[in-house]
Structure formats: C-alpha cells, structure tokens
Amino acid sequence: MxxxxxxxxxxxxxxxxxxxxxxxxxxxxxxxxxxxxxxxxxxxxxxxxxxxxxxxxxxxxxxxxxxxxxxxxxxxxxxxxSPGLGRPLKKEKDYVRSMGREVEVRLYKAIDRQKEFTGILSAYDDKTVTLTMGDGSAQTFEKAGIALIRLAFDF
Structure with a gap:
C-alpha cells in the first residue's frame, strides 16, 4: 500500500x-x-x-x-x-443513495465530441455506470473513463 x-x-x-x-x-x-x-x-x-x-x-x-x-x-x-453540493460519487453508498437521481458525468475522452453528460443514474456495477438520458435512451460509461461523476444541481 x-x-x-x-x-x-x-x-x-x-x-x-x-x-x-x-x-x-x-x-x-x-x-x-x-x-x-x-x-x-x-x-x-x-x-x-x-x-x-x-x-x-x-x-x-x-x-x-x-x-x-x-x-x-x-x-x-x-x-x-462538508462535501458540498457538487459532491462526487466515489463509494458504493454514494451510488446507492443517488440511484434514480440526476447526475453529471465528465469523461477524460470525448464520445462523439462530447465530454459532459447529464442523465438519471439507472444502473452501476464495479466497471460501468449507466444513465437514462432525456430522450429515454440508456448510455453506459466505463468507470475508468470517468473523470468526475456527481449529483446534478440547478440554481
């Protein structure tokens, strides 16, 4: 260690x-x-x-x-x-607490020239995170490619 x-x-x-x-x-x-x-x-x-x-x-x-x-x-x-409003999801309990809520995902590398995604956290496992997008489609991201994932918040 x-x-x-x-x-x-x-x-x-x-x-x-x-x-x-x-x-x-x-x-x-x-x-x-x-x-x-x-x-x-x-x-x-x-x-x-x-x-x-x-x-x-x-x-x-x-x-x-x-x-x-x-x-x-x-x-x-x-x-x-305090972790603040922009608290990142890091541990299992963070994902459990955030299921069904809107999250922001920032990627290290762009997918179709886009690095930031917002959607409803609908699934996750050890290697992936899946969001339900605004149009109802599902988008799955490799955790290794995620720079930041946190609850989305509007002001």
Missing amino acids: AKKESYESRVEAFLLPLMEENHFELVDVEYVKEAGTWYLRAYIDKEGGIAVDDCEVISRQLGDWLDKEDFISESYILEVS
Whole structure:
C-alpha cells in the first residue's frame, strides 16, 4: 500500500467510530498535494447538512490524534468540511443513495465530441455506470473513463 493510501486508511479507521458517535457520515478522506502543499482532508456529512461547529468538533479530535500519533512525516494542512453540493460519487453508498437521481458525468475522452453528460443514474456495477438520458435512451460509461461523476444541481 502506498504512503498516501496508508495515511488515508489510517485516518479513516480513526474517524469511523467518531462518525457513529456523532451521527455523521464519513464521505471521504484524501491526502493530496496541490500547488506544492500537502492537504489531509476529511469530508463529513449528516442528515440536514453539516455545520461549521460539526466540522470544528471533528477537526479538533482528529488534529489532537494526529499530533499524538505523528505518522505523517511531511507538513500538511488539515481540513474537515462538508462535501458540498457538487459532491462526487466515489463509494458504493454514494451510488446507492443517488440511484434514480440526476447526475453529471465528465469523461477524460470525448464520445462523439462530447465530454459532459447529464442523465438519471439507472444502473452501476464495479466497471460501468449507466444513465437514462432525456430522450429515454440508456448510455453506459466505463468507470475508468470517468473523470468526475456527481449529483446534478440547478440554481
């Protein structure tokens, strides 16, 4: 397991009991480098949405634990936040929750000169995602070719 995945899984293992205790959902943990700076991010959610105070509670507990355990050698910025409206579908539970809802799919490579598709999530498995398009047709995409899939939202 690479260092990045090791850090993420260790943090996730610490956070899961905290999530249960606070009736939150752990959406994702990521350890990423952006513009030369490492970020350790935990995305949390709950029914009705996450508030700043909720993020602060988890951030303090996670920060204290990380200081004590001290297993990440690089300097990094810790962030605990809501996944937001444009929350990507990453895990099985995200797909289950989004079945029958409108999603946006962005592809790495265009299909018939189009990289972005919107439709109703009608099926998925380990390798593919199927949308029912506005005209009633079904369009299946390989997960490996999907750059981003998230719930669609209108303003």
